Amino acid sequence: MTSVIKYYAGIDSVAVIGNYLPRQCGIATFTTDLVEGISTEAPDINCWAAVMNDKPEGYPYPDKVRFEINQNKLSDYRTASQFLNINQTDIVCVQHEYGIFGGPAGSHLLKLLGDLRMPVVTTLHTVLNDPAPEYRAVMCKLSDLSDKLVVMSRKASDFLKDIYGVPEEKIVFIHHGIPDTPFIDSSFYKDKFGVEGKKVLLTFGLLSPNKGIENMLQALPAIISKHPDVVYIVLGATHPYILKSHGDAYRIELQQMVRKLDIGEHVIFQNRFVELSELCEFLGIADIYVTPYLEEAQITSGTLAYAMGTGKAIISTPYWYAAEMLAEGRGRLVPFSNPDAIAEQVIDLLNNDVARHAMRKKAYTFSREAVWKEVSRKYLQVFNEVRQNRTRNPRPRHSYVENIKAITNFELPEIKLDHLKAFTDDTGILQHANYTIPDRTHGYCADDNARALLASAMGQKYLPTNGLGLDSLSGHYLGFLLYAYNERNGRFRNFMTYSRQWMEEIGSEDAHGRALWCLGKAVSFLDNPGHLAISTTLFNKALPAAENFHSPRAIAFCQVGMHAYLDRFSGDSDVRRVRNVLADRLYDQFSSQATDDWPWLENSLNYANGKLPHALLLSGQGMHRSDMIDMGLKSLKWLLAITTEGKHFVPIGSNGWYERGGLRARFDQQPIEANAMVEACVEAYNITRDHTWFENAAMCFNWFLGQNDLNMPLYDPKTGGCRDGLMADGINQNQGAESSLAWLLSLMTLQTLYAEETLHQWVSNKTE
Template sequence: MPRECGIATFTTDLCTALATEFGEGRLFAIPVNDPDSSYEYPEQVRLELDQEDLATYERAAEFLNFNGNDIVCLQHEYGIFGGAAGRYILVLLRKLKMPLVTTLHTVLREPDANQRIVLEEIAQLSDRLVVMSELAAQLLREVYAVPSGKIDVIPHGVPDLPFMDPNYFKDKFGTEGKSVLLTFGLLSPNKGIENVIRALPSILERHPNVVYIVSGVTHPHIRRREGERYRESLQALAEQLGVSDHLILNNRFVSAEELVEHVGAADIYITPYRQEAQVVSGTLAIALGAGKAIVSTPYWHAKELLADKRGVLVPFEAPNAIAEAVIALLENDAERHAMRKRAYLYSRGTTWPKTAKAYMASFQRARFERSLQPKATNPDDLAIIPTASLGHLPVLRSEHIVAMTDDTGMLQHSIFSVPNAREGYTTDDNARALIVSTRLACGAMDGGPIKYASLSRRYLSFLWLAFNSDTGRFRNFMGYDRKWLETVGSEDSHGRALWALGTVLGQSQDAGLRGAAGRLFEGAVPAALKFTSPRAWAFSVLGIQAYLGRFPGDRAMQGVRNELANRLLNIYERSSNGTWHWFEKSLSYSNARLPQALILAGWCSNNKRMVEAGIEALEWLAAVQHRGDPEIFVPIGSNGFYVEGEDKSRFDQQPVEACAMISACLEAYRLTHEEQWRTEAGRVFGWFLGKNDLQVPLYDPTTGGCRDGLHPDRVNENQGAESTLSFLMALLDMQASTGTSAEETYREMSASC
């Protein structure tokens, strides 16, 4: 809920019962949206399926896998999933790696070909099957050849209502002193309500104080096709028979609280369904649980629930039989009350708390059985994207990042082009390396994805080692002896790690990498909300948005992204003035990542003010980072930075600044299609190739490395991790923007909002 659907109501009640009995924990729901619909779901919903969008089923499977969930419980009904007989759900189920328990809300004795195919595969993929009646279990065995040992019969849960006199609630409906007949649920022609209306004249001849309440909206699918034709036909029939004064059509979707009152007010509950092939009726179960006298047609579930005089069964399409049964119950108080008591006592084993415990037992059994007999999972398809011409851009070479990587991860520094083991490792650099290797694998360049996936595993392994699950934080500096030099790393290193993990989740085609990254990502995100560093916010936003490129419906992650982006916007609006359009009163390092994160988050959350502020800041930063010749990029120097009202530091100029500026400009271009941004990115990229203050190239085409920066009088010849990775990231961005790499297509797809 709030979707108006019996399955939605059942799922809501089951989730609530499980949470009440066993704690909220990591229990969440993935609902299905019917076509052209959206709903304001509660926080318990992390992801949504679009009924006819097959891709959302695939993404949901991946989401469930990397989150490390223990169990998936599917509520199955043919009509709520896309494809023939709802076969789209099979795409999700085939990819699941954890045990699956499926509740079958419909089991047909004579399925058509598509229905049989779907249910048989669901039965094969499920570790346990839950049905709500013994007949449904029998059909599974006899029609679908499901082994008995795989089936759990768990009756439909019912609210734990007191056994009360109906007169207590009748004033709520203006029916004091009257005998109340009730039918509730979603209206559709197969419910047979017209047969009760046809029975009213005979009932009223003997009991003129009877009123018939029909509570519920028209089924959304029926309403979409036919409008309110069925409800109007019921009203017209009542008028034709002269009983309209005794009919109350309560056109509303009854809440759980209201349901207690509606059912409580009924003297007799009626389910006049027109077909027998219904293995479960939630409304009938609820009426039984409330201790109602019940008249019903003999559909499958009713025959089982109302056996042993717990109700009265009448033939299908038989108004006279309905009238006779109602009159008999109204005229025999003793029998009616005895029936109520039998129904109430029988239902005590099916209250929601007991139902939740029965489901938990099924879940535990499924996990135990899976541990004894593991299932092979289907590997994700690995789509290899061909490499396009590199045009006028430098040829991308990866030799240096391979040289800088050992069994532990990427080393931090180099002496010229030789790795400097003495300086050890950082989470910062392994996060950057993971971003680059992931993107290289996606582009299938320079040796194909296998080579880069191997590097990605090394860097991701380092991040796992760096993460302290007790604190929820990454450590940053590690010595060459593999001993950590600190207990908690900087907020910025944590943000970069999130950025890297989000990139893997958003772009990698390697299912193993995505699974490992997903677990770590989930554990590391909460800490970002406690950070005070604007750059940590920005790095985290970039990572979360990369993740949302693959899982755009994750509302929890949308919330984190929006919170961090709003913080950036707030500090920008507090700090910015007529001459200083920036987030702080100084420009320091990785500057362009701040407007980049704000532009991207604003665009993807449809926040125009964020986009405007981000563009304004980026335009100002671009102007600040030029001096003299407008074609020459001059990043803010690291020796003093740039404080408002003071002189800018011109040196040392760092590759990380050029990389950030290129990424931000190309993000602005990708979203706005304004050519000025691609032009600016080209100018900045020229800085790596010698179009800089010293007219010296920083990129070394012989090694594939990048020199560490510009001093006032020379280039820093060391080719450390940060510099080399910054160049490679910038080159990948330029390739994507000019169409010289097939990565462009994949990046556009995975980064779309």
């Protein structure tokens, strides 16, 4: 297992789209084998199938099939994409054949793929060399929607590059998978099938007129004249589509030809679809396998791959796949529709055991790379590659924000508190969500109730409050923090179960710092005398513990809270003293570690990075320390450069963060990062009045609205909540408290800034 994990680390779920057994077709067999192969090779991955149905009632599928799509019903494709997204599937692997999907040239599939958030790997079972316009268009769009295209022949790769303009780096070659069977003598199973002592020729596969079986039958009299012990087995049921439209006319025609040629004793028709184990036994008894197809335009053939994998001597017409696979002595090619040439090659191989066995060995040896174990590993490698690539180079799926307006015309959404209220019960605000539904499993935390207090207090200051109930909400959250404070040790507890049991006696330094941040800010906003008194008292009780903190983020949160508290109670000398102690400590951490190329206090960037320069800017103002302000502006400017790409904000991802000298994690991007940067940029603007900081604040805020790596909004205008994060494969659809509060605090901060700027411009215009 250890040697394989590197191929698929971080992949938990793979969905394969195609047909599936017991539906009778080559795609169904391939899809089934691929799902089983991946499941065997990587048992810790949940590999399952979403299947196409050509009849409304479907088929009696096994448990591996989790979703069924009516191929002609477009709405099913839309529903399938929703199902895949909801189940947070890591990779989707499509088995593409135009005919199994509905719409012109199978175009319904594009609707499904266009709505997916995760990487898509598409295996092409057909690549046309002279496509009609609609088929070309579908293939080009399919290429655009796929992260990788898997082909099973080199010629298919050439077609994609030369005819469809697909970049070479998007194409990967993987053999058609085959079962891993032993290299055995053809006499081993002959007695089981009643052909002992016979020379067996075999053709298998679903029967249709393009198979060219008639040419093989016409070659038989000449072969029989040299080898009277020959028997030719035609194995396979008539293709379901042919049977539906034309009945069994082709098989009847072949049977009449057998009678006319008087070769009935030498031909056996097995009119059935056989399971893999029996198919391998049939292949085992064959001395020569024949594929007398009539046309060259076949880019892959599972039947030929199976025959090579069982070590058969093969004679074939030169269709594309056969010409490539049987090169270098791995088989013999004969012209199309030429029974004499078939007879000549069969007779020669039956006459020459040495040449026949040498050919068998070459084919068998060549096919070892195509056994399902190896093929499954290669697919896993491709899955891992596209997932990693999507993480490093995200691809926008939707253009939600086509044009972000200039800051002078910027329009902010209205504040909506529905989600905040829905997550608040008689205890406090719940932490987590299943989509938009509160998840009571994880209970509550002081962190989120502190942020909720800040949002409700800030809202009372700046919003029309009629009917919003913000005063009541702030009292509710304040009550939670009052209960969270542990009088015995002067620290806040953080996590509480849904049954109101504290999970700890002391929360982290960061949790305590966040509580002080929000209490201090609430003190600056609250007008309700009772709420103000409790907030002030609780703030002062909890502050002494922070004096001994060394966590830089805990210090930064405390600094922001103390600065706001001192806006209201500037004469509180004890708070000023603690503010100065912690500000010096934070500044010293920066000074001792920062370099010109890495002006930061740590050798990594992780969470809530914007709060650190924000704290320096506030403390520098309060203490009249220009060196602190300069350090704050320098570090914030550097941080913004790292987290800006083009014209959009790219927070440091929580899935690995960013170690100095290493690769930065692109995902998962968290709303608290955008909130911290919005507030820091606003403070930089307040200090410098440089309009660039105003625009930077708006850019970071627009991350919520869709100006991000994927052009997908995290804010949900229906609920007023915010989704939990931007992932490599789309949006985390859960709307937890932390994310929604980060959105509300950012929106209120920017609304306040925008209102103040508008007022400033109005006053300036009046005085001119």
